[in-house]
Structure formats: C-alpha cells, structure tokens
Amino acid sequence: MTPTSDPGWFHNAPCGLIATSLDGLILEANGTMLDWSGYSAAQVEGRSFASLLDPGSQLFYETRHAQALPLQGRLNEVALTMLRADGTPLHVLINSIRDAAAGMIRIAVFNASGRIEYERDLLHARRAAESSEAQVRVLQEVSRTFGVSASDEDVAHSFAEVARTAFAARDAGVLLLDDDGELTLVGGTNPLAGLVPPIVSLRNSPDVVVVDEETAAGEFPELAVALRATRLAAVSVMPLLDDRRRLGILVCFFGRARRFDDQFFALQKALGRQASQTLVRVRLQRRLAFLALHDQLTGVANRQLLEQSLADALEAASARNEPLAVLFLDVDEFKSINDRFGHAVGDMILVELAVRLSAGVRSEDVVGRIGGDEFVAICANADQDAATAIAERILRLTNEPIMIAAGQISASVSVGVSMFHAGAHPHPTPEQLLVRADRAMYESKGAGKNRFSFEAPLPPSPDHDTA
Numbered sequence: 104m105t106p107t108s109d110p111g112w113f114h115n116a117p118c119g120l121i122a123t124s125l126d127g128l129i130l131e132a133n134g135t136m137l138d139w140s141g142y143s144a145a146q147v148e149g150r151s152f153a154s155l156l157d158p159g160s161q162l163f164y165e166t167r168h169a170q171a172l173p174l175q176g177r178l179n180e181v182a183l184t185m186l187r188a189d190g191t192p193l194h195v196l197i198n199s200i201r202d203a204a205a206g207m208i209r210i211a212v213f214n215a216s217g218r219i220e221y222e223r224d225l226l227h228a229r230r231a232a233e234s235s236e237a238q239v240r241v242l243q244e245v246s247r248t249f250g251v252s253a254s255d256e257d258v259a260h261s262f263a264e265v266a267r268t269a270f271a272a273r274d275a276g277v278l279l280l281d282d283d284g285e286l287t288l289v290g291g292t293n294p295l296a297g298l299v300p301p302i303v304s305l306r307n308s309p310d311v312v313v314v315d316e317e318t319a320a321g322e323f324p325e326l327a328v329a330l331r332a333t334r335l336a337a338v339s340v341m342p343l344l345d346d347r348r349r350l351g352i353l354v355c356f357f358g359r360a361r362r363f364d365d366q367f368f369a370l371q372k373a374l375g376r377q378a379s380q381t382l383v384r385v386r387l388q389r390r391l392a393f394l395a396l397h398d399q400l401t402g403v404a405n406r407q408l409l410e411q412s413l414a415d416a417l418e419a420a421s422a423r424n425e426p427l428a429v430l431f432l433d434v435d436e437f438k439s440i441n442d443r444f445g446h447a448v449g450d451m452i453l454v455e456l457a458v459r460l461s462a463g464v465r466s467e468d469v470v471g472r473i474g475g476d477e478f479v480a481i482c483a484n485a486d487q488d489a490a491t492a493i494a495e496r497i498l499r500l501t502n503e504p505i506m507i508a509a510g511q512i513s514a515s516v517s518v519g520v521s522m523f524h525a526g527a528h529p530h531p532t533p534e535q536l537l538v539r540a541d542r543a544m545y546e547s548k549g550a551g552k553n554r555f556s557f558e559a560p561l562p563p564s565p566d567h568d569t570a
Contacts (some may be wrong), residue, residue: 119195119212125203127151127169136212141188152210157184157192172201172208182215255279258385259290259351262378266353267291269370273335273358277343277378279351286351294333294356295326311341311371313363336360341371343379350382400450401457404471409479412469413533416483417523426524427483428490431540432460432497434476435515435552448507452514455505460516463497478516479537487522487557494518494555502553518555519543 113120119136123129129147137144140155153161153169160183172178178199185193198211259277267275276291288296315337319327330338337357343350353375396408404412413429420427434440434456441449453476460478461470469481482493497518504511521539523531531539539558546556 119214121152121210121212123152123208123210125201125206125208127153127208130207139187139193139212139214140185146188155185157186160184168199172199176201185212254385254389255382256289258378258381261290262353262374263291266355266371266374269374270339270355270357270367271361272355274356276354276356277351278354279343279382280349289351293354294335295329295338311339311368311375313337313339315360334358337363339363339367339371341375343375343382345379345383350379353378398457398472401454401472403457403461403478404469406471406473409469409471409473409481410533412471413479413481413536416469416481417531417533417536419483420523421525421530423484424525425484426486426489426522427481427536428485428487428493429521429523429536429540430480430482430490430494430497430555431519431521431537431544432478432480432516433544433548435517435548437476437514440512440514444507444509444512448509448512451507452505452512456501456514456516459500459503460497463500464493468493473537479540486524490520490522490557491555494520498553498555515553517544517547517552519545519547519558520555521558 113131114133116133116135119139120133121129121136122131129150129152132140132142132144132147137147140147142155147155153164156164164183168178168181178197180196180198183195183197185195187193194215196213196215198213200209202209259279263275263277266272274292274294276288276293278286278293279289281287314323314326316327316330316335319330326338330336333356335356336359339355339357341353343352353371355371396405397403398405416427419425434452437449437452440452453472457470457472457478460480464470464480464482465485467483468485471479471481473479480493480497482490485493497516501514501516504513519540520543521536522528523536543556543558547554550556
C-alpha cells in the first residue's frame with residue numbers, strides 16, 4: 104500500500120520516507136531511505152521502525168516519541184541515530200505525522216550527518232578558542248609577573264606558581280644550573296627531592312618530556328619507585344634554554360593521570376620561552392649593573408662605588424660611634440714592570456694583586472681600584488690595631504711571587520692608612536680621608552716602600568673632652 108496518491112514522488116523524494124502502522128511496523132520505505140540505510144525493501148518491511156535505531160535512540164523513540172505522537176499528532180526535528188545494514192551510524196532528524204484515518208504513521212527522514220559534523224566542529228572550535236583564550240590569559244599573566252622580576256629567584260618562584268596553576272599540577276619547581284653545572288631548586292617545590300636523581304636523568308632532553316609510572320618503569324626505574332612513593336601519577340620536564348645553552352628546567356608534578364595534548368605542550372613551550380628570556384634579561388641587567396660600579400679589568404669596586412661606599416661608611420661610623428680605617432695602596436715600581444714585561448703582564452699583575460688585596464681584608468670590607476695602579480680598602484669598625492693587622496696581612500700576601508710566562512715576578516705595595524673615630528676626630532669628608540691616606544702612602548714610599556704608614560695624628564675634635 105503506497106502512502107501517497109503519487110507513487111513516483113514517494114519513491115524518488117530527496118529525503119527518506121517511511122510509512123508505518125500505528126503500532127510502528129514498517130509498511131514501506133522509499134528508495135532514498137533504502138539507499139541511505141543499505142537495506143533492501145524486503146529487509147525492512149514488516150519490522151518495527153525502532154529496530155533500525157541504535158540502543159539509545161531506540162529507548163528514546165519507544166518511551167518518549169511513541170508516547171507523545173498520539174497526543175500531539177505531529178512531531179518535528181527529532182534527532183535520532185539509525186544503524187545502517189553494515190552497523191555504521193546514520194544521524195537523522197525525523198518529522199512524524201500520525202494519520203489515524205489512514206491507519207498509518209508517515210515519517211520523513213533527513214540525513215543529519217553533515218549537521219552533526221558541523222556542530223561537532225563548531226564545538227571543537229569553541230573549545231579550542233576557549234583554550235586559546237585561557238592560554239593567552241596565562242601568557243599575559245606570566246608576562247606581567249616576569250616583567251617585574253628582579254632576580255633569578257623572582258623568575259623561578261613566579262614561573263613555578265604560574266605553571267602549577269596553568270597545568271593544574273600538584274606541585275611545580277624550577278631548577279637552575281649553578282656555576283658547577285648542578286641543578287638547584289630555586290623556585291617552587293620538588294616532592295622527589297632526596298628520593299632519586301630523576302630530574303637529572305631527564306634534564307638533557309631538547310623538548311618537553313612527560314613520564315608516568317608505567318613508562319618510567321623501563322627506562323627510569325628509580326623514578327617509577329619515587330612516583331609510587333610520593334603518590335604521583337606523572338611528571339613533565341621542560342628545558343629552559345638560551346638559544347642552545349641550558350639554563351635549567353621546569354618540572355610539573357601531577358597527582359592524577361591526565362591527558363597531555365598538543366595544547367599542553369604548546370603552552371609549556373611558550374611559558375618556557377618567556378621564562379628563559381626573562382632569566383637572560385635579569386642576568387644581563389645584573390651584569391650591566393655590576394659593570395657600572397666595578398672596575399672592568401680587576402672586578403673590584405670602581406671609583407664611583409668607592410666614593411659612595413666611603414660616604415656610607417663615614418655616615419655609619421658617626422651614627423654608631425665606631426672607628427673607620429681607609430687604606431690607600433700603590434704598587435711599587437709598577438712602571439718598571441710595564442716597561443720590562445709589557446702592558447699585558449702589567450694588567451695580569453693588577454688582576455692578581457686585586458685578588459690578594461681582597462683576600463687580605465675582612466669579608467665585609469670594600470676593595471676598589473681608584474685608578475692606574477692605585478687601590479683603596481674601606482674597613483668599617485676597624486680601630487688602629489685592626490687596621491695594622493689588615494695592612495700586615497696585605498703586605499704578606501702581595502710579597503708572594505707572581506707566576507708569569509717568563510718566570511715569576513716579585514711585586515709589592517706601599518700602604519697609607521687614615522683613621523676616623525666619631526667624637527675623637529673632626530668629621531672629615533670622604534675626599535679628605537682619601538687625601539690623608541694617600542699622603543701616608545707616600546710616607547711609606549719615602550721610607551723604602553713595601554710597608555705601611557699611618558697618617559700623622561689628628562688634633563682632637565673640639566667637642567672631644569680631653570680632661
């Protein structure tokens with residue numbers, strides 16, 4: 104029984120058409136429906152329409168659609184999934200009309216596979232956009248944070264915290280290479296510390312590495328044991344690089360298993376680049392600041408830093424009523440050394456003497472090169488006995504031979520010392536203290552060199568009680 108007065112239209116309609124009995128048994132299906140489903144007419148006629156659906160759609164059709172259609176008479180755009188003859192899904196939308204007079208239900212079936220795919224792509228695009236937006240927010244936040252970082256520690260702490268939040272990690276740590284090439288935790292936390300050297304074994308990877316307990320068991324058995332002991336599901340290790348030079352690594356520790364997708368790796372790399380660039384910037388700024396206040400040849404304080412340090416030391420000595428000693432040192436016969444061995448050897452002598460002068464003073468004292476072969480040491484809270492001990496130690500160290508390519512050289516210095524004690528002496532300017540020490544140094548030169556001399560005693564301060 105053809106469900107229309109025009110059988111040609113029914114069989115050649117561009118959509119699927121099905122006629123069922125009022126209890127849902129298929130009476131007829133048109134050619135379009137048979138082509139889509141892969142069934143023959145004999146295979147579908149007499150079976151229930153619901154039997155063509157997947158389990159989920161079948162349940163919905165029998166409990167919802169079949170109950171609502173007699174009440175409403177018509178239902179439009181009901182989304183279902185049919186199963187083709189080969190078992191593959193066919194996503195469809197159906198419009199149903201219940202014709203009680205004709206004793207049948209007419210169903211129009213529209214292929215919704217393209218629409219479903221479009222909606223899936225749209226959802227994927229939306230999720231990708233949301234993820235990208237989240238990544239941008241993370242990168243903006245880390246840029247703001249790194250922008251105010253002033254030290255390696257600032258960068259490491261900021262980066263570890265941003266990474267822990269961005270990747271929903273249980274912990275995160277930044278380990279930087281020290282001068283000996285060893286990785287040291289500088290920011291964040293390392294729950295595997297003391298258990299295993301796992302991070303060292305993964306540090307040389309050129310890219311982000313993710314290791315879980317299962318994959319670690321073969322290649323990193325100690326790491327697998329440590330993961331179990333600390334109840335970690337996985338760790339990710341990302342190198343921090345300046346071009347090809349290694350600065351350190353970021354390690355994220357995950358307490359639960361998770362999927363590490365392309366977006367995870369892309370965001371780790373983006374954060375790593377920013378952290379590496381910031382570390383390089385911070386270190387360059389620190390280096391430039393050091394060079395601005397230190398002698399480029401010897402590395403000790405330059406004149407600018409010496410003058411500021413001496414002004415600060417004078418102020419502190421007055422405020423605390425403490426003694427202050429200033430030593431002015433000049434290399435003996437330095438012109439002869441330059442003339443005989445050349446300026447390159449002369450520079451080497453200055454570098455070595457700067458090292459020995461720094462070793463001769465106390466750790467809190469300031470040593471600087473004021474120009475040429477002249478050096479100054481500022482010794483806070485040093486009375487005459489302390490200044491004498493420092494000067495004697497400097498002379499002993501500088502008298503030791505210095506090895507050069509042609510053999511060895513004996514160098515010495517002449518030292519002049521000026522003293523200040525608040526209350527006992529009039530308050531000098533920094534320049535006056537230097538001039539007095541310089542004058543005392545020339546007394547050492549005149550007395551035979553390679554010795555130290557104190558400035559002539561100063562008259563007592565007018566405020567000093569001599570009674």
